[in-house]
Amino acid sequence: MDVFIVVLPWAYLLVAVIFLTMTLLEGWANHDGWTLARLSGAVACIFWPLTAVVLLVHILASAAALRQA
Incomplete structure (x- = not known):
């Protein structure tokens, strides 16, 4: 599993809780x-x-689609 996908929800939660x-x-x-x-x-x-x-998510999905093409 990509580290970015694991870290992103925690970063989102941290920023939301702080603000x-x-x-x-x-x-x-x-x-x-x-x-x-x-x-x-x-x-x-x-x-x-x-x-x-x-x-x-859109960027990652677009990049994956371009790699397959």
Whole structure:
């Protein structure tokens, strides 16, 4: 199994957890409730790396198809 495929989910999780923690701590420090901005920030923390994952999977699939051709 490719090391990159094993490491990528852990890197994704680490980045998402770090930014989600920062978002939650910022709201806690400001004594804010769950505003639309905080909720949007939490959702963005979880889903923004997904764009990179989809792009990398597409690149790997395209490269594999070119090697077979």
